[in-house]
Amino acid sequence: MKLLITVIIYALFIAYLLGAVLYFIGNKSGKKQALSTASLMVKIGLVLNIAALIVRTMIAGRLPLANSGEFTLWFTVVTVALYLYYEAKAKMREAGGAVMLISALLVGSIIVLMKGQLGEATPLMPALKSPWLTIHVLTAAVAYACFALAAGLAIMQLAKAETKITDEIIHRIVAGGFVMLSLTIVFGAVWAEQAWGSYWSWDPKETWALITWIIYALYLHLHRRLGWKGKTASKMVIAGFVLVLFTFFGVNYLLSGLHSYA
């Protein structure tokens, strides 16, 4: 089992990375062949990602919702699923390279930073035994995935002179992510109230989630009310995702707090 999950994670990393490279090549050269192979790689990756979650569930003997390795698997599985949905719906493959590179790097972070987390059977500590954990983590995964997808689109929109990626689509995805992040924060507060007896304690993870939420709230207001569109708006979406990554990695590895086990 331990070997199995290691193999799956490496294969997953390669599938996503290959997908990214093929998307970049295909978009640059306009070769349809490369682009459809890229899509295929991503679909294989998605299956591997789901397999990783199933194997992890078997190893842990519980739903994999607790440590950062487990969360990263949810993060990428939703990002990639959303991306594939977007690709099918918008019939555009322009953002594939950026989104898959982000996903590959996230899986890479499991290999580099979270070694051994997925191979060991680690029971939940008492504070994590709550139905609110499930809903808090799953909404967070969807929120982060939306922001990753939006950032991927925004990067490609900035990088290319001519693009079919519109502000409208980026705005919609950010709006979806914002709703999910709002739910994540409220569910997290409800849970913190039950587990620790205070719903908001300015612990670093809470604080940085709030900061992330604020930047997207600004984006939504500026986008609609002041008509900030195009490059400035896209830069904000990318900055927002940098904050997402800091809330996830930076807080876990640089600042300490209640959440530091996750």
Added chain:
Amino acid sequence: MEILKKVYRYLSSMKTGLVLLVLVGSAAAVGSAFLPDVFFNTWLFKLLLIILSVNMVLCTANRFILLKSRLKKNRNKWFREIGNLLLHAGIVFILAGLLVYAFYGQNGQIAIRTGDTVDVSQIIALKEPFSLRLDDFKVEYNEDGSPSQYNSYVTVLESGITKDDAVISVNHPLNYRGVKFYQQSYGYLIKTKYTNDTGSEVEELIKEGNFIKPEGTERTVKVFRYIPNFDPNHGMVTKTMRPDNPRIIFSVYEDKQLIGVGAAQFDERVEIDENVYVVFPAVEPYTILKVKSDPGLPLAFWGGGMFMIGVTMALLAAPSQGKKTESIDSNREMR
């Protein structure tokens, strides 16, 4: 009058709100990185939150007043309008809840030993006082020896009469008439048997790290720590929390000089000096509960609910801005 109007306009504008949000965000970032333990309690930060609340109250109230005429103008947008209103009002409720807690909330901590009763009104002010008795404290373990749950079995008493009983565990607080009790921590007192300076044999409960002075010797003994699962390879730290190999770590001093350290089993007779013995028959756990009364909690709770529903209505369920909504954007009220 003009000035007042201007101040009001400024305070209630959305632009000011956005500027305040940027300020709160930057302050929180700096605070969490450099002064995590104090910054969020400073007046500067609280003032910022209060100004933000005032701004949002005014802004939301204005939107509420204008709601009817806005709805007349754009019938197709009522869903989003209601959502927006709920979302902003929800945030205001949450901030109000926090404010009420800041003024009227109380919290404290109680440590109770099995069998003991604690008067809760000694910890926080209560209109109708009541007491809490700990009947039992049990830790459950996973297969690997890590704790899976801490349970405090308690009875609520009013003037000696039993009113309620409950099990308080992590994630399952007890709520008794608005006072909440949370399982926070626990510890052990170490039962220690020795002959004291009056010559009689006593059995005392010693707090970890405290000293005893047995009769018949100049030496003192520090009852250092209880280790549930002792393993020499782990040193002074327990291998797991489960009591698989319980030991009491103690040290012996003479003239303030450390002369020896030991790891005693329960009931083991430890010779401290010639014919002077100390025995540790058992340990007794005590529970540590957090006690809190927060009259602002219902406000925050309803605010959270309104906020979640509002955010979903305004952003997810509403159609995206298509051609139809252009007209609304052209009459933005950028007050």
